[in-house]
Amino acid sequence: MPLETEARAELRALVADLEPNDGKLMGALHRMQHRYGYISREALEVIAEQLDMFPAHVYGAASFYDEYRLEAPPETTIRWCSGPACRLENANGIRDAVLATLDLKELGERTDDGRIEMVNGQCNGTCEQAPMMWIEWPMERRRRAVGKLTAVSAIRMARAIRDGESFTEGHETVF
Amino acid sequence: MASRSRKDTKLSSDPAQIKATFEKLRDPAIAEYLAWRVPLRPRIDVAIDTSSLASGAIATQAAIERIASERNAAVDLGRNHGYGMQWLQPLVTITWPDGTSVIYGPVTADDAAVIVDEATGRESAASALAIGVLAGERVGVSSIRDHPFFSEEPAERRLTARIGLTDPELIEHYIGSGGWAAFARVLYREMQPAGVRQELISGSHGGRGGGGFPAGVKWNFLAGAPDPERYMICNADEGDPGAWVNRVVMEGDPHLLIEGVTLGGFATSAQRGFIYIREEYPLAVERVEQAIRQAEEAGLLGDNILGSDFSFQLEVVKGAGSYVCGEETGLISSIQGQRGQPRIRPPFPAAVGVFMKPSNVSNVESCAHVPLVMQHGHEWYREYGTEAMVGTRLYSFSGDIPYTGFMELPFGAPMKELLDSCGGITHGAELKTIHSGGPLGSLVPASALPTLILENSSFAPYDAIMGSGGIVWVSDRTHLVIINEFLSAFVEEESCGRCTTCHGGNQRMTEIFRRIMDGRGRREDAFNLKLIDDVLQQSNCVHGQFSPKPMRNLLQYFREDFDTLALERRDPTLTIPAMTTFQVANPADLKIEDAAAICPTGAFRGREGFRTIDDAACIRCGACAEVAPGAIVREAKQLAPAPVA
Numbered sequence: 019m020p021l022e023t024e025a026r027a028e029l030r031a032l033v034a035d036l037e038p039n040d041g042k043l044m045g046a047l048h049r050m051q052h053r054y055g056y057i058s059r060e061a062l063e064v065i066a067e068q069l070d071m072f073p074a075h076v077y078g079a080a081s082f083y084d085e086y087r088l089e090a091p092p093e094t095t096i097r098w099c100s101g102p103a104c105r106l107e108n109a110n111g112i113r114d115a116v117l118a119t120l121d122l123k124e125l126g127e128r129t130d131d132g133r134i135e136m137v138n139g140q141c142n143g144t145c146e147q148a149p150m151m152w153i154e155w156p157m158e159r160r161r162r163a164v165g166k167l168t169a170v171s172a173i174r175m176a177r178a179i180r181d182g183e184s185f186t187e188g189h190e191t192v193f
Numbered sequence: 194m195a196s197r198s199r200k201d202t203k204l205s206s207d208p209a210q211i212k213a214t215f216e217k218l219r220d221p222a223i224a225e226y227l228a229w230r231v232p233l234r235p236r237i238d239v240a241i242d243t244s245s246l247a248s249g250a251i252a253t254q255a256a257i258e259r260i261a262s263e264r265n266a267a268v269d270l271g272r273n274h275g276y277g278m279q280w281l282q283p284l285v286t287i288t289w290p291d292g293t294s295v296i297y298g299p300v301t302a303d304d305a306a307v308i309v310d311e312a313t314g315r316e317s318a319a320s321a322l323a324i325g326v327l328a329g330e331r332v333g334v335s336s337i338r339d340h341p342f343f344s345e346e347p348a349e350r351r352l353t354a355r356i357g358l359t360d361p362e363l364i365e366h367y368i369g370s371g372g373w374a375a376f377a378r379v380l381y382r383e384m385q386p387a388g389v390r391q392e393l394i395s396g397s398h399g400g401r402g403g404g405g406f407p408a409g410v411k412w413n414f415l416a417g418a419p420d421p422e423r424y425m426i427c428n429a430d431e432g433d434p435g436a437w438v439n440r441v442v443m444e445g446d447p448h449l450l451i452e453g454v455t456l457g458g459f460a461t462s463a464q465r466g467f468i469y470i471r472e473e474y475p476l477a478v479e480r481v482e483q484a485i486r487q488a489e490e491a492g493l494l495g496d497n498i499l500g501s502d503f504s505f506q507l508e509v510v511k512g513a514g515s516y517v518c519g520e521e522t523g524l525i526s527s528i529q530g531q532r533g534q535p536r537i538r539p540p541f542p543a544a545v546g547v548f549m550k551p552s553n554v555s556n557v558e559s560c561a562h563v564p565l566v567m568q569h570g571h572e573w574y575r576e577y578g579t580e581a582m583v584g585t586r587l588y589s590f591s592g593d594i595p596y597t598g599f600m601e602l603p604f605g606a607p608m609k610e611l612l613d614s615c616g617g618i619t620h621g622a623e624l625k626t627i628h629s630g631g632p633l634g635s636l637v638p639a640s641a642l643p644t645l646i647l648e649n650s651s652f653a654p655y656d657a658i659m660g661s662g663g664i665v666w667v668s669d670r671t672h673l674v675i676i677n678e679f680l681s682a683f684v685e686e687e688s689c690g691r692c693t694t695c696h697g698g699n700q701r702m703t704e705i706f707r708r709i710m711d712g713r714g715r716r717e718d719a720f721n722l723k724l725i726d727d728v729l730q731q732s733n734c735v736h737g738q739f740s741p742k743p744m745r746n747l748l749q750y751f752r753e754d755f756d757t758l759a760l761e762r763r764d765p766t767l768t769i770p771a772m773t774t775f776q777v778a779n780p781a782d783l784k785i786e787d788a789a790a791i792c793p794t795g796a797f798r799g800r801e802g803f804r805t806i807d808d809a810a811c812i813r814c815g816a817c818a819e820v821a822p823g824a825i826v827r828e829a830k831q832l833a834p835a836p837v838a
Contacts, residue, residue, distance in 0.1 A: 039548065041467065041508075041510060041528045041529060041530065041547065041548070042530065043529075043530025043531075044510050044511060044512070044513065044527060044528070044530065045510065045511065047513070048511055048513070069530065071530070075530075075531075078532055079530060079531055079532050082515065082532035082533060082534075082689075083512070083513030083514055083515050083533070084513065084514035084515065085472050085512075085513040085514035086513050100434070100679065100683070101434040101435060102434050102435045102591070102592065102628060102665045102667075102676060102679065103435060103591040103592050103597070103665060105671070105675060105676060105679050106592055106593055106667060106668070106670070106671050106676075108768075108814075108815055110675065110770075111770075111812075111813060111814040111815045112814065114770075114812045114813070114814050115793045115812065115814035115816055116793075118793040118794050118812055118814070119793040138686075140432070140434065140473050140514065140516075141434035141435060141437075141473075142243055142437065142440070142473045142474065143243065143244065143435075143436070143437020143440055143589060143591075144243055144244045144247040144248075144279070145279075145435065145589075145591035145592075145597050146244065146248070146279040146280040146282065146591075146597035146598070147247050147248065148591070148597075150247070163246065163247035165247055165248070168816075168819050169814040169815045169816035169819055170791055170816045170819045170820055173791055173793050173814075173816055174791075176793075188247075189246060189247060189248065189249040189250075189251065189252065190246070190251050190252075191243070191246040191247055191251075192243070192246060192475040192476045192479065193475060
């Protein structure tokens with residue numbers, strides 16, 4: 019048994035009430051991500067111990083799901099809505115314009131300075147706002163929905179985010 | 194988890210005692226709810242739901258709060274859920290002391306003052322924003338039930354009866370408006386689990402997940418399982434892009450869902466339940482979890498509910514962005530803490546489900562209708578719908594229409610009239626296809642519209658499915674293959690990876706669509722897509738089996754569009770990048786410089802007044818044409834047609 023560090027004790031405390039074989043893995047992973055913004059290797063190990071699973075099993079499950087982060091999040095995430103209503107309103111053109119503005123080749127990448135990433139987002143049924151994106155600050159647990167975009171407004175927004183300017187587009191929503 | 198085994202027989206506790214316990218809970222709730230419905234002074238409720246938040250409901254709420262407090266206005270502030278007209282969000286409801294409620298929208302922060310004026314008695318201060326009367330009467334405003342968007346809804350809403358008329362975050366409002374009464378009555382009338390299931394079967398209550406399989410029959414399978422330890426699972430992993438009907442139930446009336454799942458637990462003698470909610474619905478997760486806590490505190494969940502012999506533990510499991518977890522065995526794997534991979538059936542979940550124990554997986558709406566059937570009886574339930582599909586169900590409408598939102602419709606509602614309710618097709622375009630059933634669904638040709646009704650059998654002749662409630666109207670303004678590429682890439686990305694047919698087949702299908710869109714279509718593409726179709730159908734679960742459906746519909750109903758794109762390499766809609774170019778039509782236009790400045794790739798060449806666009810650098814985002822309409826135009830790009838063999 020390795021020496022218990024303070025950090026590890028904190029991780030352990032976060033999942034201490036969860037029982038093995040009780041459907042608690044998804045929740046344990048969410049708790050870690052909610053607290054730290056991602057699920058570190060150490061967190062995976064702590065969960066494995068707590069839930070009496072092999073670390074490989076926990077890693078296998080965690081890596082299956084798109085929304086679990088296994089590395090620290092960037093400052094800003096641009097989540098591009100890929101839904102059908104958005105596609106009918108030039109969402110592809112908007113996606114390509116934002117990628118180009120940030121000098122990214124495809125969704126899932128981060129800017130060279132590591133500050134910004136752009137990812138594929140799923141429809142949540144606010145299609146009256148199509149085409150839309152969500153701008154997220156994972157470490158602040160904050161998200162803004164930015165709807166009724168045009169290529170122009172999306173480029174301006176991406177430039178502002180890239181240049182570190184304050185951001186007031188869209189509306190605060192639940193993270 | 195300590196689980197007690199229960200037999201499908203009688204309850205030992207005293208019915209009169211159960212009834213009295215419930216009444217003690219109910220009576221103060223009725224008083225509290227009435228005081229809210231008929232308040233002492235006007236109240237302004239801002240709709241708080243995922244849709245309103247995206248439209249700025251928080252800012253609206255804050256502005257109303259600020260103005261009401263600045264003026265020391267005699268109003269209260271509250272919250273409800275949007276009624277369904279999502280294009281008019283943020284929605285706000287004012288309720289006056291006579292119980293009259295009127296819905297207004299879109300109410301932005303700038304409109305806060307007129308809303309406070311209207312609430313405090315300055316008649317018609319906000320009349321321009323009035324949409325309809327929700328309760329009571331108000332001069333000059335017609336009933337919301339007469340709103341054209343709801344013309345195909347039944348006279349009264351059923352599943353969504355509380356939407357707009359309660360605060361979804363308060364269990365008192367639910368109980369005070371008749372909630373939990375159906376369940377309490379089942380207990381104090383000593384109804385047996387089989388009786389509940391029979392009532393559903395008598396009502397022909399079909400599952401709302403898509404298949405329409407009778408819920409009562411499905412619950413019979415679990416009730417008949419030999420193992421007494423069993424699970425009732427609610428599938429709230431609503432992943433079809435363009436469908437958000439489960440979200441409306443969970444955010445708008447979460448207690449209804451919880452009562453429904455608890456009735457499911459009772460009807461199948463399950464001791465424990467899970468509601469598996471997709472990660473993309475954080476507000477639904479919050480509200481359902483809160484509703485569960487409130488029900489536990491009220492003694493409506495947990496051990497010995499209302500002092501009866503029945504115990505039921507319910508919890509939420511939050512997904513993490515995997516579409517295939519909406520398949521019932523994938524969902525079970527996920528709850529167990531595994532990769533969300535579906536497995537081969539049989540054994541079916543009723544025999545081997547979560548933790549290897551008998552389980553039932555039912556859709557949100559399948560569960561949420563149950564308290565209504567139990568409260569009003571199966572004959573009431575049968576009043577709407579068709580012979581084959583009984584009752585009402587929620588539908589969400591989006592796409593190339595002006596009026597995006599949700600409606601509660603009887604099965605059998607005519608699609609042609611529904612398109613009118615949605616305001617017809619926008620941009621002066623024509624309806625091209627009806628996209629129903631999500632990525633594993635269909636592209637129904639527009640020619641079907643006159644006779645198409647909301648019933649599975651009406652969609653079936655088109656090799657189509659109605660699906661789980663999401664209807665996307667697609668016009669001829671966008672090339673259909675853009676939608677096919679999206680659906681195909683979606684199923685590829687969301688394949689669990691177990692079957693090579695599925696992950697490999699969908700990968701190939703996506704590659705072919707992308708190559709065609711890139712202007713490199715080949716003669717053999719249609720043939721190969723059909724081959725992929727055959728292969729995909731050999732997959733183990735519906736994810737692979739149904740994934741070629743939209744492509745099959747494309748080739749069957751829109752072959753000409755496909756061939757023009759793949760073989761002639763032409764795109765008449767001018768929406769596919771490789772087959773279009775942006776050109777400077779009027780270099781002298783003063784807006785050209787702004788257009789050059791917005792270009793994200795710096796594709797403008799030449800000096801001011803002589804600008805051209807470098808086609809190789811242009812990514813066809815269209816920003817320049819938005820800035821300088823008319824001066825910059827999108828034109829067809831001539832490509833050599835596909836070579837013959």
